[in-house]
Amino acid sequence: MIVPLTHVLLLAGIIFIMGLACVVAWRSNLIMMLIGIEIMLNAAMLAFVGGGAHWGLVDGQIFSLIIMALTSAEVSLALSMVVYLHRRRKTVNANDFSELKG
Amino acid sequence: MEQIFFYIFAAVVLIATLLAITERHAVHAIIFLATSFFGLAGIFYLLGAPLVAVFEVIIYAGAIMVLFLFVIMMLDMGDPDKVRAPSLCEWLPALIIGIVLLGAVAALVVTHIPETLSQWSYTDARHFSRVMFQRYGIAVEVVSMQLLFALVGALYLGRRK
Numbered sequence: 001m002i003v004p005l006t007h008v009l010l011l012a013g014i015i016f017i018m019g020l021a022c023v024v025a026w027r028s029n030l031i032m033m034l035i036g037i038e039i040m041l042n043a044a045m046l047a048f049v050g051g052g053a054h055w056g057l058v059d060g061q062i063f064s065l066i067i068m069a070l071t072s073a074e075v076s077l078a079l080s081m082v083v084y085l086h087r088r089r090k091t092v093n094a095n096d097f098s099e100l101k102g
Numbered sequence: 103m104e105q106i107f108f109y110i111f112a113a114v115v116l117i118a119t120l121l122a123i124t125e126r127h128a129v130h131a132i133i134f135l136a137t138s139f140f141g142l143a144g145i146f147y148l149l150g151a152p153l154v155a156v157f158e159v160i161i162y163a164g165a166i167m168v169l170f171l172f173v174i175m176m177l178d179m180g181d182p183d184k185v186r187a188p189s190l191c192e193w194l195p196a197l198i199i200g201i202v203l204l205g206a207v208a209a210l211v212v213t214h215i216p217e218t219l220s221q222w223s224y225t226d227a228r229h230f231s232r233v234m235f236q237r238y239g240i241a242v243e244v245v246s247m248q249l250l251f252a253l254v255g256a257l258y259l260g261r262r263k
Contacts, residue, residue: 002104002148004217006210011112011145013207015119020203021196022123025188031128031174035135038166039119042142045154053149058225058233061151062241065234068154068161069245073252075166079173080256086177093186 001054008050016043030082030092034075041071104222108148114141127182128174132167139163150224 019039026032045064052060082092089096118138125131139162146155174180235242 001150001217001220002222003108004219006215006217007108007112008149010207010211011115013203014116017200017203017207018116018119018123021193021200024196024199025123025193027192028186028188029128031170031179032123032131035122035131035170038135038162039123039138042139042162045158046142046145049146049149049151049154053151058230059238061154061225061230062234062238064146064151064154065157066238066241066245068157069249072161072166073249075169076256077252077259079169080259082173083177084259092177092179 005050005054008053009047012043012047012050015046016040019043028093028095030085030094033094034078034082038071038075041067104148108145111141111144111148114138115145126185126187127180128185129171129180132170132174136163136167139167147224148222150222152224153227153230 016039019036019042022036022039023033026036045067048060048064048067050060052058052063085097086092115138118134118141122131122134122138125134139158143155143158143163146152146158179185
């Protein structure tokens with residue numbers, strides 16, 4: 001471990017907060033919301049790898065690889081859903097898809 | 103030496119992510135995000151995970167960002183004039199959440215725990231794959247099933263009537 005674990009976790013926390021702010025602020029654009037989710041998952045991966053490096057275990061790296069596979073599945077499904085919604089309504093604004101609201 | 107590189111990469115990641123989430127032009131946001139992922143791959147390498155760093159570049163910067171670019175160009179969302187940027191009152195809840203969480207993180211940092219630093223070392227691919235396929239074999243199976251389901255779902259959603 002070349003740097004203190006606190007610094008790695010601090011970096012991961014700041015990246016996670018940025019992703020969360022992106023999801024909360026860009027509620028009107030589905031693509032930017034997906035980008036925010038990507039940023040948050042990357043912060044989680046950084047925390048896993050930092051923990052693995054601190055305790056000298058490989059498990060953190062394996063978990064980050066599994067998160068990567070999960071993210072690629074999620075992104076492919078979500079982007080095909082965005083294309084489907086855009087084909088129906090010609091928009092990616094999340095506010096226009098509120099017909100299930102009671 | 104490695105410490106200096108770590109902080110340089112951390113600064114690159116933070117600045118690129120900040121630019122990505124405040125950018126109105128979607129294509130520029132994706133490019134900034136790819137820059138951020140390259141910096142993160144450097145950090146993974148410095149933390150002793152070269153395999154994860156390589157997969158980060160191949161899968162994230164190579165595949166997922168290109169998928170985003172394809173969709174943005176296919177749906178013609180590259181024009182910044184057609185995209186409505188979030189106004190100040192939409193940024194306000196994000197800022198409040200961010201400040202509260204940053205305060206919590208800062209409170210954690212203030213309670214300083216002394217740590218021993220060691221020499222730089224890394225995990226080789228043999229040890230990595232042995233642990234992955236022996237101890238976490240079921241997780242690999244589950245993830246492969248999940249990828250198959252995502253493939254079927256994407257094909258179903260994307261088909262033409």
